[in-house]
Amino acid sequence: MSDAATHTPTPARTPPITLVGPIGWVRTNLFSGWVSSLVSLLLLFLVVKWVLGFLDWGVFNAIWSVPNDAAGRPDTSSCRALAGTGACWAVIGEKHRFILFGTYPYEEQWRALLAILVFIALFIVSAMRRFWRKELALIWIGALTLIGVLMWGGLLGLAYVPQERWGGLVITLILATFGLAFAFPLSILVALGRRSKLPAIKALCVLYVELVRGVPLISVLFMASVMFPLFLPEGMNIDKLLRAQIAIILFAGAYLAEVVRGGLQTLPRGQYEAADALGLSYWKKTGFIILPQALRLVIPPLVNTFIGFFKDTSLVLIIGIFDLLTAGKTAIIEPAWQGFGIEVYLTVGFIYFCFCFAMSSYSQRLEAELNQSRGR
Amino acid sequence: MSQTTIDPRSLRPPPKRPIRLSWSDERVRGIFWQVVVVGIVGSIIWWLYSNTVHNLEVRRIATGFGFLNREAGLPIAESLIEYSPTNSYLRALLVGLLNTLKVAVVGIILATILGTIIGVARLSRNWVIAKLSAVYVEVIRDLPLLLQLLFWYALLQGLPGPRQALHPAEGVFLSNRGLKLPWIEWQGAHSLALLLFVAGLVATWLYRRQALAKQIADGNPRPVWHVALLTLVALPLAGWYALGAPFTPDIPALRGFNFQGGLTLSPEYFALLAGLVLYTAGFIAEIVRAGIQAVPKGQWEAAQALGLRPGTVLKQIVLPQALRVIVPPMTSQYLNITKNSSLAVAIGYQDIVSIANTTLNQTGQAIEGIAIIMLVYLSISLSISFFMNWYNARIALVER
Structure with a gap:
């Protein structure tokens, strides 16, 4: 012992x-x-x-x-x-304002820069879970209005800048963000329509989604740029940027609708049945029971889809709209800078990468967090 | 197997009530809303249609597909079939369609191979391999495809001219005119050999199916390799030999300012293919990784406990289960490659979009041009999803 x-x-x-x-x-x-x-x-x-x-x-x-x-x-x-043994970063030093802001008037470019910062702030606020409330919609409306005022001007002593002068990174952000802001409500309606019991509405939604998903974005953009003027009554004319924006909204709507539908499908049937048992009407059931849960489920794939659209806005290059990539490509048309495409594309790529990487790591983290709470 | 008994009462149809013309009847509301929605959509379409008809009349734009038979007069740099600018628009569009398919099919095959390798590499126990593939996937997926295409194209254009072409191996030249590879002079014997090879593939597949069915019946494995050797190697070789075994190498050589002979990959095709394959491989790698990780570890262990060899475990146990997770998202990647090949228009590769775009600029018939583009992609998309759905149904879990 x-x-x-x-x-x-x-x-x-x-x-x-x-x-x-x-x-x-x-x-x-x-x-x-x-x-x-x-x-x-x-x-x-x-x-x-x-x-x-x-x-x-x-x-x-x-x-x-x-x-x-x-x-x-x-x-x-x-x-x-x-002769290719070294990079010529001088092209970036010379052209960086053109790449970022396009042909926006030189002395007014602080406004475009401010608009970019508002966009980034909007993204950061939307990413924070404590802001995931109904008020977020108001924040979005406020921020997008502010951006409109900044870019157009004509108010508060700001000089008016027509849309044709806009360009660069801000166009990329506008196309992607406004595209999401308008495509998202559309996609919810289409996703609900596709799961509807009413055959005509279901058929319309299925037709829209499958038609859009079966064709490349370019063909929709071409349609917006050459066919759209034919659709409208004589004398009515829509700006090129707005036409591209509409095309992107319609295109994104179909893809987002499939993501939202995925959320609606993973929601257990008991939720639908319980809402029915409470005697809620269709819209009350959808608005108070189904959507709040289903949308929470699809946030990570939604972010991934948004990354896809952020990248895909670069396709407007083909119909001649001055986004970030087009500005980069145009910057090297000047004879003095011809042949320095690699430097410019690396820089432009770096900007795209920063945005997309931030979003994709955010979505991965979020997915892990959401899964954790679901596993409990 | 005990079968769950079905309560016969649940099979009885719900009582049929006559439709009452009242707002509280669900069916009446349903019909009302459908009429409203279809009416709104229909009138919008009718409005757009009438505007279009009016605009076409005012601008005196011809309608219909009559232009397809007119002389195209547009030069096409590379074509799989014989083509000259004096041919009709229809033939020009056909050339474009074949060019699209040429990129899409080769792209799908190469991206699948590369993506699978990178996806498996990401799970490697070797830290360098795993990290390198992770970095590749992260970087390539976060850059727009169009930017990557322009980058590769700029890189290819920055290459030296034909006279100073990079010359890594005999008969291989890389210059700003594209990639030149040695090839053989194609003759009837080669076509026959190719035909026999394809027939051999079918025969091997049929034989394997039969052998497997017999193995399931009596448990004895039957080797397939000798049939494969005979039908895939010996028969094509014999066919080639029977027709005189022609073999004339066609090696590219610099004559004057450009290369003569050999197989050419134009810079446009090369940049488009490289961009598509490298981009999509990043996505496929993630799909493959997720698919393999979705197979529970217990499946490996159980198979090993049964005494199966590692190769058999992978082939018979893990892969069939992983494929169920892999195939549906893979389908959308294949569709993406096909649709993304339309970006060819940005770097001047003449695919269907590029040629239809030129056509609509020359004829002014925008609606028909875009309808052709959409129709082509819709049919390609539908065929791919049809095939992949069939394949998916074949490998799906058979549930009782």
Whole structure:
């Protein structure tokens, strides 16, 4: 007894150094067999080689600014002399305001910048769960109005800027955000219609969704740009940007409707039946019981669909609307900057990537959070 | 198997009530709302239609598809069938359709292969492989496809001209004129060999099905490889040999300012294909990864406990279950490749959209031009979803 009381256990032996710590990690994750080791080494070698090559091209050999020639135009001969061994970032320094704001009047570009910031703030507010209330719709209406005032002007001492002068990143954000704001209510109606028991309404919704999902966005945009003027009565004319916006809304509506329908379908039938048993009318049942639950379920796929549309707005390039990508492509038409497309596309791509990556990591985190509460 | 007994009372149809002309009758309300909605949609369509007819008259735009037989007069750079600008619009559109299919079919095959490899690689125990594929998937999915196409096209145009073409292997040239590959002079014998190969595929598949049915009946495995070897290798070779075994390599060579001979992938086609394949592979990789992860670990362990070999486990146990998760989203990716191939118009590859667009600019018949584009894509989309639905139904879980 007393023996046991004074007994001190020998401390556990530490595991061999080859199994834990950094060495153990390297052994299990990089060199677990000879094939694995070979592949690891080869890939690491290639990655290091490419990263060094890219750094050489993009940083060490790159030219950051070019002098102006006698006529006041940029002299890009030093960039041309590199012959592809280094990047010519001077094109970005020269053209960044054009890429971001298009042909918006130079001294008024702070307004476009402010509109972009309002958009970003709107996204951040919408992403926060504590704002997921009915008031969010008011915030959206307020923010979108503010953006309209900023961009058009003509009020509060702001000079009027016609739509034809708008361009760059702000167009991309407008097309995507307004597209979502209008397509979302439409998609809810269509999704409800597709699950309706009334055959005519169901047929109309199915026809709309399947027709739109069966054709590429380009054909809808072409339709908006060349066919739309024929549809309207004589003398009535709709701006090109608005036509593209309508096309994007109609297109997004069909895809979002399928996402919403997915939410309506995963909702257990008991919810529908309980609402019926309470004697609620169709719209009360839908508004108070079904939609609040179904929409919460589809937020992650909704964000993913939105990312898709954010990227797809770049297709308006084909019908000649001045969004971010079109501005980038136009920036290198000027003879002095021809051939520096790679630099411009990398920059434009970086902007798209920042937005999309932020949204997709948000949607992944959200999905994990929502699943957690459902698993409980 | 115990069968749940059905309460016969539940089979009785609900009592039929006559429709009362009252707002409290659900059916009356239903009919009312349907009439309202169809009426609104119908009158909007009628309004648009009458405007269009009026506008067409005022602008003196011809209608109908009569222009299809007129001379197109539009040059097409690459074509699978013989074509010259003196041919009709119909033939020009057919060339465009074939060009679309050429990109879509090759793109679907390559994107499936690449996407599967990357998806499996993301689950690799090797940290470098897993991380590299994760970075690839994240980056490629967050950039617009059109931007990627323009990027590849700009990269290809930045390549040296034919005289300084990159020359990584004998007969392979990469320049701003595209990719040149060695090929063979195609003759009847090669067509015969190809035909026999396809026939061999069918025969092998039939034989395998029969062998499997017999194995299920008596438990003895029957090898298939010798039939496959005979029908897929020996027969085509024999057919080729019987017709004199022609083999004339057609190696591209620089003559003057451009290359002669060989197989050409134009920069436009190459950029479009590369962009589509790399972009879609990112999405397919995620689908494949999710599909494999959806198979519970217990399935692997149970199969191993039964003493099956690792290859058999993957082929007979895991893959059939993973495919059920993979096939439906894969269908929409295949549809996406086909629809996204319409972005060809941005880099000057002459697919159906590009040619229909030129047609509608030349003839001024916008409605017909866009109707053709939509019709073509609708039929392609419907065929793909029809095929994939059939395949999905075949591999679906058979529930009692």
